[in-house]
Amino acid sequence: MKRTFFAILITSVLSYQPIWAADWLPVRDISLEVRPGSPLDFSGMLPNSPIDEAGRIVINAAGKLAKVENSEAPLRFLCASLAWSPASGGFPDHETADRYAAQLKMHGYNVARFHYVDAALMEGRSTDFDFNPDVLGRIHYLLAALKRNGIYWIMDGLSSSRGAHGGFSDRWEVKGDLKLGAQIDDADFNHWLEFQKRFLAKVNPYTGTAPVRDPALVAIVPFNENGLEFDSMMQEGVRGAAFSERLKPLFNEWLSRKYETSEALIQKWGWWVTKGNLTDRSIALPTNRYERSERMRDLQSFFIEVEQGATHKMTQALRELGFRGVILPYNNWPTIQTGVTRSIQEAVAMNTYQDWVDSYSPGTSIQGKSSLEDGLLYLRTIAAARWLGRPFFLTEYDHLFWNPYRYEAGLAAPALAALQDWDVLCRHAHGPIILKYGEDFAHKKQMLPYAIALDPIARAGETLAALVFRRGDMKSSSLRIPFLADGQAHLPDGINDMEPEMLTRLALLGRIGLQSQQDLDQTNVAVPPVRGGQTPAAIVSQLKQRGELDASHLADLDAGNITSQTGELELHAPDKKLALRSPMTQALAFDGIDADVDLGFVTLRSADGRGLFAMSSLDDMPLEQSKRMLLILASDAHNTDMRFRDADERVIEDFGRLPVLIRKMEIGIRFETDSAFRISPVGLDGRVYNPIIAAEGQNAVILTNDVPSGPTTYFLMERD
Structure with missing residues (x-):
C-alpha cells in the first residue's frame, strides 16, 4: 500500500514538473523560410524540371517511375504530405501558396500528396457536394503553384469516411460507413464517383486543365485506408460489432456460390456454424476478428473478391475520366490477405508508423521505444507487402513526436527505402514545413504528433532524406x-x-x-x-x-547485427545503432557512443546522449574530396512547459507551448583530412553564422548544438 501511494505521489508531482531549463535550449529562429543559396537550399543540387506532357510520369519496362521523354531513367520522389485542416491553418492564400511551393522545392520535394481534400472542401457545409468556393480556389491555386515549381501531385480520391456528404461536423474523425459502402453499394460508389467528377475532372482555372488529365498528377489513392478488415477494425467501437451487417447478405451469397448447401458448409467449417443456414442466407459473420478458423479463411477470400472487384470498378471509372497515371488502392495494412488483393494492382502503396498516436488529449500515451531495437519492424513489415517489379509508394510513415528516438527515422526510413529501391517516400504530416513559428492555429501553437514542420528533429530527418533517398546517396541492393x-x-x-x-x-x-x-x-x-x-x-x-x-x-539476423548486401548500411539492434557509410553521406543514429565509431571519412568519438549525426557533401564530390559539407546533429526537442504524467515521459499531460526547446548535446568528431577546416552553425532558415570551430588536419573536435546564434540541428563544414 505504501509503495502504491508513493508511486501515485511521484506521478502527481511529475505531471506538473517542467522540462529542466539547463538541459533544453529555446529555439530563437522565428522565420523558417530557407534562404536562397544557403546550405539548406537544395533546388540547385536537386533540380525540379518543368512539368508538361513530355514530363508525364509513367511506369517503365523495369517497373519504375520515369518521365515519358526519358523512360529508361527511373525517378525517385520525396513527397510533401499536405493534410491541412482548419486546425492547422487550412489551404494558404495565393501569396502564401507561392512562397510555400517555392520553399518545398528548395527543401528537395518533387511531389506532394493531397490528403483530406474532401473534408476541407466540405467543412461546415450542410448540402452534399456544396464545396466551399474559397477553399476550392485556394486548392486550385496551390496545385498550379506546385506545378510551376516542378512538384508533381498525388491525390486521395476520398479521405474522409463522410466523403462529400453535407451536415457532418466529425469528418476529420474515423466515423462513417462510406469506405465500406463505396465497395459494396451502388449509391455509395456513385457518391465517390461524383466527387471525382466534381473535383478531379473539373478544369482548374489556374492550370487550364482538369487535375485528372494534368501531367502533374502522378497517382490517385482511390479511397485512403479502405481495406475491409482495417476499416472494420477502426469502426468496431462505433459499429459495436467486429464486422458490419452490410456485409452479411453479400457474404451469404458468396458462401452459397461456393458451398451450395448448408451441409457442405458445416462439413468445412465444423462447429463454427452455430446458427443460420445458407437456404435463407442467415449465416452470421464472425463476432471476434481474432478467431482462427476455416470460417476466417473464407472471410478473407470473400474480402479479396470484394476488394478486387472494387479495384476494377474504381480503376475503370478513373480511366474513363481521362486519368493516365498510377492507381493505388488499399494503401495500408500489410496482411497476407491484403497482399493477395493487391496482386492485381499496377503499383502498391503502404502506410506505416512507429508509435502511432490517435489523440491529442491528456492521458494519451506512447510506447517510447526505439525502432532500431526491433530491427526496423515497422518498415520491413511493409517491405514484404510490395510486389516486386512494380512501383512502390510509401504514402505515409512517421516515427511520431514525442517519442525520444524519433531521430532514428531521418536515417532509417530513407536508407531502407533506398536499399529496397522504393519509388516514393512520404513522411506524414499536416504539412512538412512551415514558413515561421507562431502562426495562430490550434495545431501550430506547439509541436504535436503529425506536426513535423515545427519539430527540428523531424525536419533534420527530412533534410537527410532528400540526400540519402532522392539524391541517391545510398545504393539500392542488387540482391x-x-x-x-x-x-x-x-x-x-x-x-x-x-x-x-x-x-x-x-x-x-x-x-x-x-x-x-x-x-x-x-x-x-x-x-x-x-x-x-x-x-x-x-x-x-x-x-x-x-x-x-x-x-x-x-x-x-537472429541477433540483429546485419550489414546490407551493398555494404553501406549496418544495424546493431542490441546497441540501438544504425550506420550509413557511403561516398556522399555518412551517418549514425545512436543511443549512445562509448567507443569510436568509424564511418569512413568521419569518426565519432563520444556523445553525451542519444541522437543522429550525419555528414553529406554539398558540392557533388565524395566526402574525401568535398570542400563544402552539411553536418546534421539532431538530439530531441520538446515544447516549453511540456508536462507528463509519468517519469518515463510516455503519458502526456500538457503539450506545452512555443518556443520549441532542443536538448543540449555534444559530440566528439575526428575527420580523415590533412586540410584545415572550419565549422559554422546554420540556422533553421539556412543562415550561416560565424565559425565556432577552426582546426587543422585530423585533430578531434567537440561539436555542440549550444551555439551563440541559438540551438540548431545544422552546421556547415568547409575546408581549404
Whole structure:
C-alpha cells in the first residue's frame, strides 16, 4: 500500500514538473523560410524540371517511375504530405501558396500528396457536394503553384469516411460507413464517383486543365485506408460489432456460390456454424476478428473478391475520366490477405508508423521505444507487402513526436527505402514545413504528433532524406529475395496474419517483396509459398552458398547485427545503432557512443546522449574530396512547459507551448583530412553564422548544438 501511494505521489508531482531549463535550449529562429543559396537550399543540387506532357510520369519496362521523354531513367520522389485542416491553418492564400511551393522545392520535394481534400472542401457545409468556393480556389491555386515549381501531385480520391456528404461536423474523425459502402453499394460508389467528377475532372482555372488529365498528377489513392478488415477494425467501437451487417447478405451469397448447401458448409467449417443456414442466407459473420478458423479463411477470400472487384470498378471509372497515371488502392495494412488483393494492382502503396498516436488529449500515451531495437519492424513489415517489379509508394510513415528516438527515422526510413529501391517516400504530416513559428492555429501553437514542420528533429530527418533517398546517396541492393505467393492457396486461418517477422529481417540485407510463384527465376533464392519452417538463417545460408553474399558477410539476423548486401548500411539492434557509410553521406543514429565509431571519412568519438549525426557533401564530390559539407546533429526537442504524467515521459499531460526547446548535446568528431577546416552553425532558415570551430588536419573536435546564434540541428563544414 505504501509503495502504491508513493508511486501515485511521484506521478502527481511529475505531471506538473517542467522540462529542466539547463538541459533544453529555446529555439530563437522565428522565420523558417530557407534562404536562397544557403546550405539548406537544395533546388540547385536537386533540380525540379518543368512539368508538361513530355514530363508525364509513367511506369517503365523495369517497373519504375520515369518521365515519358526519358523512360529508361527511373525517378525517385520525396513527397510533401499536405493534410491541412482548419486546425492547422487550412489551404494558404495565393501569396502564401507561392512562397510555400517555392520553399518545398528548395527543401528537395518533387511531389506532394493531397490528403483530406474532401473534408476541407466540405467543412461546415450542410448540402452534399456544396464545396466551399474559397477553399476550392485556394486548392486550385496551390496545385498550379506546385506545378510551376516542378512538384508533381498525388491525390486521395476520398479521405474522409463522410466523403462529400453535407451536415457532418466529425469528418476529420474515423466515423462513417462510406469506405465500406463505396465497395459494396451502388449509391455509395456513385457518391465517390461524383466527387471525382466534381473535383478531379473539373478544369482548374489556374492550370487550364482538369487535375485528372494534368501531367502533374502522378497517382490517385482511390479511397485512403479502405481495406475491409482495417476499416472494420477502426469502426468496431462505433459499429459495436467486429464486422458490419452490410456485409452479411453479400457474404451469404458468396458462401452459397461456393458451398451450395448448408451441409457442405458445416462439413468445412465444423462447429463454427452455430446458427443460420445458407437456404435463407442467415449465416452470421464472425463476432471476434481474432478467431482462427476455416470460417476466417473464407472471410478473407470473400474480402479479396470484394476488394478486387472494387479495384476494377474504381480503376475503370478513373480511366474513363481521362486519368493516365498510377492507381493505388488499399494503401495500408500489410496482411497476407491484403497482399493477395493487391496482386492485381499496377503499383502498391503502404502506410506505416512507429508509435502511432490517435489523440491529442491528456492521458494519451506512447510506447517510447526505439525502432532500431526491433530491427526496423515497422518498415520491413511493409517491405514484404510490395510486389516486386512494380512501383512502390510509401504514402505515409512517421516515427511520431514525442517519442525520444524519433531521430532514428531521418536515417532509417530513407536508407531502407533506398536499399529496397522504393519509388516514393512520404513522411506524414499536416504539412512538412512551415514558413515561421507562431502562426495562430490550434495545431501550430506547439509541436504535436503529425506536426513535423515545427519539430527540428523531424525536419533534420527530412533534410537527410532528400540526400540519402532522392539524391541517391545510398545504393539500392542488387540482391532480390522474392516472397513467393500462390494466389489464395495459402491463406492463413487468421485474418490479420502478416509475413513472419523473422523472415522480414531479410529486408535489412536486400530487396524483398511478393512475387508470383509462376514468375520465379529458378536462379533466385526465394522464400517458398509455405512460410512455415522457413528461417532467415537458412535463406542467408543459401545466398552464401550461391555466392550472392560473401561467406564472411555480417548477417546475424537472429541477433540483429546485419550489414546490407551493398555494404553501406549496418544495424546493431542490441546497441540501438544504425550506420550509413557511403561516398556522399555518412551517418549514425545512436543511443549512445562509448567507443569510436568509424564511418569512413568521419569518426565519432563520444556523445553525451542519444541522437543522429550525419555528414553529406554539398558540392557533388565524395566526402574525401568535398570542400563544402552539411553536418546534421539532431538530439530531441520538446515544447516549453511540456508536462507528463509519468517519469518515463510516455503519458502526456500538457503539450506545452512555443518556443520549441532542443536538448543540449555534444559530440566528439575526428575527420580523415590533412586540410584545415572550419565549422559554422546554420540556422533553421539556412543562415550561416560565424565559425565556432577552426582546426587543422585530423585533430578531434567537440561539436555542440549550444551555439551563440541559438540551438540548431545544422552546421556547415568547409575546408581549404
